[in-house]
Amino acid sequence: MVLEVHNLHTHLHLKRGILRAVDGISLTVGEGETLGLVGESGSGKTLTGLSLLRLLPKGSGRIAEGSIKLDGQELTTLSDSAMARDIRGRRIAMIMQDPMTSLNPVFSIGDQVSNPLRNHNIAQGATLRSKVISVLTQVRIPSAEKRLGDYPHQFSGGQRQRIVAAMAIGCTPRLLVADEPTTALDVTIQVQIIALLRQIQADTGTGIILITHDLGVAASLCHRIAVMYAGRIVETGPVRRIYKSPAHPYTQALLAAIPRLGDKRARLQAIPGQPPSLIDPPQGCRFAPRCPARMDKCAEPPPTVTLADGHEAACWKLA
Amino acid sequence: MLALVLRRLWQGAISILGASVIIFVISRLSGDPVVMLVPPDAPPSLIAEIRTQYGLDQPLVWQYLLFIGHALTGDFGNSYRWQMPALKLILDRLPATIQLAACGLLFSVALAVPIGVLSAVHRGGWIDRIGRIFAMLGQAMPAFWVGLLLILVFAVQLNWLPAFGHGTPAHVVLPAIALGWYPVAAQTRIVRSAMLDVLDSDHIRLSRALGTPERLIVWKYALRNAAVPLLTMLGVYFAAMLGGAFVVETIFAWPGVGRTVVEAVFSRDFPVVQAGVLFTSILFVLSNLLVDLSYGLVDPRIRDVR
Amino acid sequence: MSASTLPARRIPWAALRRLPWLPLLVLGAVGIAAIGGEAISPHDPNGLDLSASFKPPAWQDGGSWDYPLGADNLGRDILSRIMAGCGVSVIVAFYAILFSGSIGALAGMIAGYFGGRVDAVLMRLIEIQQSVPSIALALILAAAMEPGLSTVVIVIVLTYWAWYARIIRGEIMALKGRDYIAFARTAGVSTPVIFRRHLLPNIFNTLVVLGTLQVGQVILFEASLSFLGLGIQQPDISWGLMLSDARQYITNAWWGITMPGIAIMLTCLSANIFGDWLRDRLDPQMRQL
Numbered sequence: 001m002v003l004e005v006h007n008l009h010t011h012l013h014l015k016r017g018i019l020r021a022v023d024g025i026s027l028t029v030g031e032g033e034t035l036g037l038v039g040e041s042g043s044g045k046t047l048t049g050l051s052l053l054r055l056l057p058k059g060s061g062r063i064a065e066g067s068i069k070l071d072g073q074e075l076t077t078l079s080d081s082a083m084a085r086d087i088r089g090r091r092i093a094m095i096m097q098d099p100m101t102s103l104n105p106v107f108s109i110g111d112q113v114s115n116p117l118r119n120h121n122i123a124q125g126a127t128l129r130s131k132v133i134s135v136l137t138q139v140r141i142p143s144a145e146k147r148l149g150d151y152p153h154q155f156s157g158g159q160r161q162r163i164v165a166a167m168a169i170g171c172t173p174r175l176l177v178a179d180e181p182t183t184a185l186d187v188t189i190q191v192q193i194i195a196l197l198r199q200i201q202a203d204t205g206t207g208i209i210l211i212t213h214d215l216g217v218a219a220s221l222c223h224r225i226a227v228m229y230a231g232r233i234v235e236t237g238p239v240r241r242i243y244k245s246p247a248h249p250y251t252q253a254l255l256a257a258i259p260r261l262g263d264k265r266a267r268l269q270a271i272p273g274q275p276p277s278l279i280d281p282p283q284g285c286r287f288a289p290r291c292p293a294r295m296d297k298c299a300e301p302p303p304t305v306t307l308a309d310g311h312e313a314a315c316w317k318l319a
Numbered sequence: 320m321l322a323l324v325l326r327r328l329w330q331g332a333i334s335i336l337g338a339s340v341i342i343f344v345i346s347r348l349s350g351d352p353v354v355m356l357v358p359p360d361a362p363p364s365l366i367a368e369i370r371t372q373y374g375l376d377q378p379l380v381w382q383y384l385l386f387i388g389h390a391l392t393g394d395f396g397n398s399y400r401w402q403m404p405a406l407k408l409i410l411d412r413l414p415a416t417i418q419l420a421a422c423g424l425l426f427s428v429a430l431a432v433p434i435g436v437l438s439a440v441h442r443g444g445w446i447d448r449i450g451r452i453f454a455m456l457g458q459a460m461p462a463f464w465v466g467l468l469l470i471l472v473f474a475v476q477l478n479w480l481p482a483f484g485h486g487t488p489a490h491v492v493l494p495a496i497a498l499g500w501y502p503v504a505a506q507t508r509i510v511r512s513a514m515l516d517v518l519d520s521d522h523i524r525l526s527r528a529l530g531t532p533e534r535l536i537v538w539k540y541a542l543r544n545a546a547v548p549l550l551t552m553l554g555v556y557f558a559a560m561l562g563g564a565f566v567v568e569t570i571f572a573w574p575g576v577g578r579t580v581v582e583a584v585f586s587r588d589f590p591v592v593q594a595g596v597l598f599t600s601i602l603f604v605l606s607n608l609l610v611d612l613s614y615g616l617v618d619p620r621i622r623d624v625r
Numbered sequence: 626m627s628a629s630t631l632p633a634r635r636i637p638w639a640a641l642r643r644l645p646w647l648p649l650l651v652l653g654a655v656g657i658a659a660i661g662g663e664a665i666s667p668h669d670p671n672g673l674d675l676s677a678s679f680k681p682p683a684w685q686d687g688g689s690w691d692y693p694l695g696a697d698n699l700g701r702d703i704l705s706r707i708m709a710g711c712g713v714s715v716i717v718a719f720y721a722i723l724f725s726g727s728i729g730a731l732a733g734m735i736a737g738y739f740g741g742r743v744d745a746v747l748m749r750l751i752e753i754q755q756s757v758p759s760i761a762l763a764l765i766l767a768a769a770m771e772p773g774l775s776t777v778v779i780v781i782v783l784t785y786w787a788w789y790a791r792i793i794r795g796e797i798m799a800l801k802g803r804d805y806i807a808f809a810r811t812a813g814v815s816t817p818v819i820f821r822r823h824l825l826p827n828i829f830n831t832l833v834v835l836g837t838l839q840v841g842q843v844i845l846f847e848a849s850l851s852f853l854g855l856g857i858q859q860p861d862i863s864w865g866l867m868l869s870d871a872r873q874y875i876t877n878a879w880w881g882i883t884m885p886g887i888a889i890m891l892t893c894l895s896a897n898i899f900g901d902w903l904r905d906r907l908d909p910q911m912r913q914l
Contacts, residue, residue, distance in 0.1 A: 055524075055527055055528060083530075084531075084532060084533070085530065087530070088529060088530035089528065089529030089530030089531070090530055093528070093529060094525070094528035094529070096521055096524060096525055096528070097521070098521055101520060102521045102522055103522055103525075104523075104526070104540055104544065105522075105544065106544055106547070106619060107540065107543070115531060116529040116530060116531070119529075119531055119532065119535075120530060151619040151620070164525065167525070168529065333749070333752075334756040337749070337750075337753025337754075337756065338753060338756045340753075341753070341757055342765055345762075345766055345769055346765060346768075346769055455897065456890070458841070458893070458897055459841060459889075459890045459891075459893035459894040459897060460889075460890050460893075461848050461849055461852075461865075461886075461889060463848075463865075464848075464868060464882075464886040464890075467868060467871075467872060467875065467882045468883070468886070470875060471882060471883075475876050559758075561758055562758030562759060562760045562761065565758075565760045565761065565764065565853070566760065566849050566852065569853060580761070580764055581853055581855075584767055585854065589768060592764060592765055592768045593765070595764075596757065596761040596762075596764060596765050599761050600756050600757045600758070603756050603757070603758060
């Protein structure tokens with residue numbers, strides 16, 4: 001396994017109290033595997049990604065409990081400087097939402113793509129330059145050699161996202177965390193980026209965690225999916241099974257909310273109600289207040305039920 | 320880019336022309352300008368000669384045209400005190416003033432950038448708090464008083480640095496601090512808020528996620544972004560230095576345009592006052608112009624837009 | 626400005642309970658000294674007493690409480706002179722702010738309301754005005770006229786009207802888009818009435834804030850001019866002038882150049898803090914000023 005996360009708790013210490021943003025999640029990513037981390041905004045999926053890199057909000061955020069192992073090495077106990085030196089950008093890389101703002105406007109892209117390579121002592125001098133060119137070519141930036149001195153504003157949105165990807169994969173990381181990499185892009189570019197991520201994975205065998213709220217994007221790229229709700233994983237399984245036979249009522253509701261081509265019901269099936277406060281979360285199942293299949297037992301923490309090989313869900317209905 | 324340069328030059332020329340009108344109008348406020356153009360003890364023959372020479376029997380608009388015509392050919396009249404053309408006198412003193420203003424600006428930026436950056440990085444921390452107190456104080460202390468205090472402490476009490484004069488690098492230290500003191504507060508605030516914005520931006524977050532050392536993130540990747548707003552203001556600050564130089568040069572007996580003009584006011588050496596003020600205005604406009612044109616050096620986006 | 630209310634906003638009484646008391650105390654003391662004048666000062670501010678020459682402040686060896694802040698080269702009581710200097714500062718601040726505020730506000734209102742060519746001319750004027758350093762302006766004025774209180778006020782007005790005009794212009798342009806102004810215009814309300822009834826009340830808070838923020842700058846400016854000998858003249862007393870005198874005996878008496886400077890600093894500091902406070906209460910959107 002590239003990544004093994006066990007019982008991770010990430011807390012944000014706010015003035016109003018402790019916000020349990022990630023509340024005991026476990027997940028694994030294998031070599032060359034793509035895991036989709038799916039949920040609404042505020043479900044804790046982004047903070048899960050940041051926890052892997054230990055890049056939590058300064059002062060307020062901290063990992064309270066649990067373990068994160070990368071190739072068997074424990075990350076939660078590593079020093080901050082070791083995280084910056086050996087992990088971030090070197091063995092775990094992250095790319096973010098908005099390609100328009102993810103590149104530094106006042107540095108050339110040559111400088112920005114070579115930055116991680118230089119910081120992690122991957123290459124220097126002429127080797128560095130040829131490496132940068134080859135990475136940019138790999139993400140299909142046309143005539144990369146001539147464009148090293150160009151600045152971000154001289155590239156299109158899709159190209160910028162590919163440059164961001166080039167920065168991330170330059171050091172051939174073991175794990176790539178992609179946080180909503182396609183959200184800010186229009187559909188045709190989304191398709192290109194998804195193809196690019198697939199190609200990167202085929203080339204390097206890197207594990208990918210794709211953080212998204214879009215089940216459609218997740219379906220097109222992921223091998224497995226973990227559905228997060230209110231800081232917890234409610235269902236996880238191979239992508240086919242999740243789409244064909246979603247077990248948890250929340251997953252079912254999410255799938256029902258996807259507009260389908262030729263669907264007679266024109267309106268989106270929005271899930272009624274609001275997610276619970278993570279400062280003072282309900283004792284039992286967190287989805288219970290919004291759940292159509294709510295039972296009395298839901299006031300107690302639901303058991304995790306194994307439905308098939310690799311398909312699990314936490315719900316009393318299945319027990 | 321060339322169109323921009325030309326447009327700015329044109330605007331600058333208009334401003335300088337306007338300044339010359341202001342100077343002309345004010346110089347005519349006090350009645351007979353001949354009295355100001357000649358020494359108080361001038362004989363009537365000289366007065367009559369100057370009156371025709373400057374066309375003072377002509378209408379006011381014509382007089383202005385004559386004034387600007389003379390100014391354009393570099394003729395501001397002779398300084399009666401120094402017995403030389405006023406323009407030459409001013410040009411001789413100009414380098415010292417520019418040197419002082421540049422050192423003052425350097426001092427303020429050298430202080431404001433680290434304080435601003437550290438205040439932003441350790442927001443709410445002790446540097447931030449001290450910086451804010453410092454800024455409040457700075458805005459309430461006139462440059463000439465800062466100069467006097469500096470002289471009192473470093474020249475009179477400690478005897479570390481010379482209190483006045485010009486020549487060695489040590490001479491420029493106290494005047495430069497006195498001159499650069501006032502804008503430190505405002506510059507710190509600009510750098511601080513720009514850094515706060517940048518440090519919160521997606522590209523800095525990405526740099527962090529890719530393992531860039533914090534030192535490089537702050538002092539290289541974030542600072543170059545945050546420098547843009549400060550740079551856009553540098554012309555204004557350099558101009559402010561030129562204004563402040565009148566006072567600071569007087570305190571420290573710095574042989575620049577400012578002190579020369581102040582002295583000329585007291586000896587009613589009007590040609591020198593006119594030439595000095597017009598030249599300060601020209602420098603004022605030029606420094607703003609240069610900064611406008613140099614944005615592109617720090618911000619690549621602007622290079623292409625315009 | 627968030628003023629959608631007509632015509633003026635209510636004064637936030639609740640906020641007054643959290644007044645910045647210390648700065649107000651300082652400003653109050655300056656005001657009392659200015660009004661009281663020589664009647665309340667311990668000594669005649671211009672009274673010579675060579676036996677008290679260079680008397681140090683009370684807490685230092687050789688000092689006495691008769692001269693709490695010490696005496697200058699001619700044995701004049703520094704405290705009394707600082708108190709006398711309050712008067713000049715207050716008068717200069719009052720007239721300078723009154724005139725630059727009214728001229729600037731009127732120009733800004735006219736430019737913002739009528740727009741077009743009037744506006745272009747005004748903006749160009751502001752630009753030109755800003756291309757002459759204000760101290761340089763003061764220098765030619767001083768060379769052309771007798772320096773004194775009125776030249777100081779004229780120079781400050783010439784320097785600051787543009788500052789008011791630019792800000793007020795922006796506010797008026799924003800106000801002009803409001804429905805009730807457009808309605809008043811189509812309903813045939815005359816322009817002076819629109820100015821007085823609809824525009825002025827809406828920029829009133831801004832004017833108050835700008836005026837307060839200008840106090841500190843005016844005091845610094847007056848002190849600088851007087852220090853250079855281009856402002857207040859002997860035998861009138863101003864803080865800048867005191868510093869100019871004290872400069873000659875800087876090696877004999879440190880208190881001579883410190884005490885008036887501290888008076889300037891405390892007054893400006895208080896005015897600035899009070900101005901900031903007022904701005905945050907009345908006009909939070911101007912925070913960038």
